[in-house]
Amino acid sequence: MKAAVASGVAGVVFSLGLGLAGMTDPANVQGFLDFTGDWRPALAFVMGGAIGVHGLSRLLVLRRRAPVLEPAFSLPTAAAVDARLLAGSALFGMGWGLSGYCPGPAFTSLATGTVDALTFVAAMVAGMWLFAQVEKRRAAAGAKAAASGPAPVQGEPVDA
Amino acid sequence: MHPFVLALCGGALIGLAATFLLLFNGRVAGVSGIAGGLVGGAEGRPWRLAFVLGMVGGGLLLKVLAPGVFGSEGLYRSPVLLVGAGLLVGYGTRMANGCTSGHGVCGLSRGSVRSLAATLTFMATGAGTVFLVRHLGGAR
Numbered sequence: 001m002k003a004a005v006a007s008g009v010a011g012v013v014f015s016l017g018l019g020l021a022g023m024t025d026p027a028n029v030q031g032f033l034d035f036t037g038d039w040r041p042a043l044a045f046v047m048g049g050a051i052g053v054h055g056l057s058r059l060l061v062l063r064r065r066a067p068v069l070e071p072a073f074s075l076p077t078a079a080a081v082d083a084r085l086l087a088g089s090a091l092f093g094m095g096w097g098l099s100g101y102c103p104g105p106a107f108t109s110l111a112t113g114t115v116d117a118l119t120f121v122a123a124m125v126a127g128m129w130l131f132a133q134v135e136k137r138r139a140a141a142g143a144k145a146a147a148s149g150p151a152p153v154q155g156e157p158v159d160a
Numbered sequence: 161m162h163p164f165v166l167a168l169c170g171g172a173l174i175g176l177a178a179t180f181l182l183l184f185n186g187r188v189a190g191v192s193g194i195a196g197g198l199v200g201g202a203e204g205r206p207w208r209l210a211f212v213l214g215m216v217g218g219g220l221l222l223k224v225l226a227p228g229v230f231g232s233e234g235l236y237r238s239p240v241l242l243v244g245a246g247l248l249v250g251y252g253t254r255m256a257n258g259c260t261s262g263h264g265v266c267g268l269s270r271g272s273v274r275s276l277a278a279t280l281t282f283m284a285t286g287a288g289t290v291f292l293v294r295h296l297g298g299a300r
Contacts, residue, residue, distance in 0.1 A: 004210035006184035011214020012221070014177035014189060014261075019222040021170020022163065025231035033283070033290040042167040047264060049171025050178070055269035057179040067186030074186055076267070078257065081277040088255025089263070093282030095248030097289030098241060102260040103191040103253060106246075107212055111219025112230050116242060123243040125199060127250020128192070132200035159193030160258030160267045160275050 003069045015108040021046040024108050026100025033097050076158045178266055181211070190262020191215070192253035200254075256282075 015024075022028045022042055031040035066072055096102050101109070101120050109117040161169075178189035185207055187194075198208050222229050253259040256278050258267060263282075267275020 001206075003185055004206040007181060007187075007207035008210035008214035008217070010177045010181040010185070010189065011211040012218040013180065014174055014191075014211075015215040015218030016221065017170045017173030017175075017177060019170070019218070019226065019229040020173060021167050022229070023170070024219075024222065024229050027231050030290050030294075033286045034294060035287050036291055037294055040163075042163040045164050045167035046171035046174070047268070049168040050175040050265045051171075051269050053172045053175030054178045054265060055175075057175070058182055058269060061179060061183045064183075067182065068184045070186045072186060073182070074188070076188060076257075076270075076272070079272070079274055081274050085256050085274060085278055086281050088252045088257070089278040089281035090285045091248050091252030092256060092259060093252070093285030093287075094289045095245040095250075095252060096260075096282060097286035098293065099245035099249070101245070101249065103195060103249065104215065104259075104261050106249070107191065107195070107215040108219040108222070109230060110216050111223050114230075115239075119239050119242045120246045120249075123246025124250035125195070127247040127252075128196045128199045128254050129250075130247070131251045131254035132196070135200070158257065159190050159196070160188065160262035160272070160278070 006069055014104065017050075018105050018108055021049075023102075024105045026105075029100040029102075029105070030097065074158075076160050078158055078160075174261075174265060175269070178261075178269075188262060188266045190258050190266060192250075192259040193257065193262050196250075196254045252282075 018024050023046060028040060029043065031038060032043035034040070061067075062073070092102075099120055101124075103124065106117065106121050106124055110121055181187050181189045187207070189211075194208050194211050197203075198205060198212070202208075249259075256263070258275065258278060260282070263272075263275040263278040268279060
């Protein structure tokens with residue numbers, strides 16, 4: 001329960017940051033990506049601010065043996081730059097450019113109740129679900145192949 | 161306030177929220193990973209759901225205090241475009257195990273080369289897509 005409350009607070013602060021930063025205005029985001037047109041560079045400062053604050057403060061947090069409410073830290077361990085990473089990022093970028101929404105601002109924009117935000121988030125969640133189904137099938141096929149003979153083991157990278 | 165200063169302050173708040181989640185929950189604040197875990201049946205439903213609901217709650221606060229941050233309504237043309245874009249964002253971020261927050265903020269803060277490769281890639285295809293739509297497609 002305490003863990004959920006802390007996570008909820010983090011979600012609130014995160015979305016307030018997105019709003020203050022201008023990330024919740026799709027036109028602003030597309031303006032940032034429009035390098036050859038009327039470029040709006042402000043969003044580079046969002047990343048700068050976020051990385052500056054998080055990059056330093058996370059070091060203090062990681063001096064602890066464990067987080068406050070959980071027995072251990074769950075940090076990403078994957079390091080490989082592989083085809084899956086690059087292809088997925090490429091697809092994501094296309095959708096981001098088309099709409100001006102990435103996942104955080106999309107969830108935050110649900111609060112507006114506009115048809116645009118609802119439509120986008122429904123489709124985004126469907127895309128996430130679709131990928132989970134593809135992965136399950138692949139895992140099942142992999143298990144079948146492993147049962148009938150030696151097969152290359154494919155580890156699934158942990159979320160960044 | 162100047163937009164650059166607002167962007168810097170907003171970014172700092174995002175970084176603070178990510179550190180808060182790390183300190184209390186020991187988790188990386190990657191929005192697509194948190195939400196994707198709900199859809200894919202990963203462990204930790206309560207904290208994941210709370211984070212996403214917290215984001216919507218923050219959105220409600222923004223709607224009351226500063227409705228302008230959501231831009232102007234009716235910016236978009238077709239629901240087909242929004243559905244296509246949403247599918248690409250949902251599928252792509254799960255395939256890449258991260259999005260703007262997980263790779264762009266948390267991963268880069270960690271100095272991860274993997275996250276740098278992801279961030280450069282989605283920035284590049286994002287910029288390329290905007291270029292195609294705005295400058296060659298004629299539509300805005």
